[in-house]
Amino acid sequence: MGERHHQRHKPPRALAAPRNLVVVCAPLRSNINLSRIVRTAGCCGITRLISIGTARIDPKIARDAAEHITLETHRTLPPVVDRLGAEGYRLVGLEQTNDSKNIHQYPFESKTALVVGNERLGLEEDILAKLDDIVEIPVWGLPFSYNVATATAMALYEYCRQFPEG
């Protein structure tokens, strides 16, 4: 195969249009989880992230994404969800509910707000009631639940797979 060699930190792929996905984090307990989500979102070309509560970005974890993502912070989640809905975003929660859809078969709309929940509590039921769809990531073994930053990374992967050019 000739010589195979590293090409780390390749130039990124081009997007035909800015990403229409907004990531919305319910109040998270952990600055680490928020910061990991910011790093992943940055790599995915996402430019807008909304964080509720007091979790703060650690730039050692989020890296350059900390400077390139517009982070909005708010005190409470319900009015944020209402506003995004009024702005025309499809409101999609990442959670396990009685009516959650398998993300493997879920066709994302381009203009989507992905709402992720607290590490322990997930998304509260008053929020679930406001969302258009709930998607879940299949689980096959213990501990039966993905870390919130891991689950968000998988959901962002799936969205980007469906919209490789934005």
Place this chain on the structure above:
Amino acid sequence: MGERHHQRHKPPRALAAPRNLVVVCAPLRSNINLSRIVRTAGCCGITRLISIGTARIDPKIARDAAEHITLETHRTLPPVVDRLGAEGYRLVGLEQTNDSKNIHQYPFESKTALVVGNERLGLEEDILAKLDDIVEIPVWGLPFSYNVATATAMALYEYCRQFPEG
């Protein structure tokens, strides 16, 4: 929509056969990254993970996966890769190289060893030369590289998407 309610920690999906995927971690700097990979692999129903070097599992992070995954540890990576190749595994590295394939279009073989690299160095070139294929996850923005546990989670997601029943 009636009442939408949580169903957290749903029973896992069934696999028609045990997962044929083995995760192989080059020497990692961080116990946290290894432990995160173990948790994610456990959720994906993977039962065999090989770790090179001295990184140790933190059960607070890996949760129950720490007890349900068979972890093999070895001192060096090359003989492990050779042995897995002889056992008939397709050897797939997760890396950016001159010939890496976009994971979005990569059809995994069921019997695959997914080899992931060190946080800083990635996979060394003597290992790259031994592998059948290299897959990369597209990147669209800064910091232009996913954390190793995040990238592994995305690759496991893609494998499981292709083999939802094992």
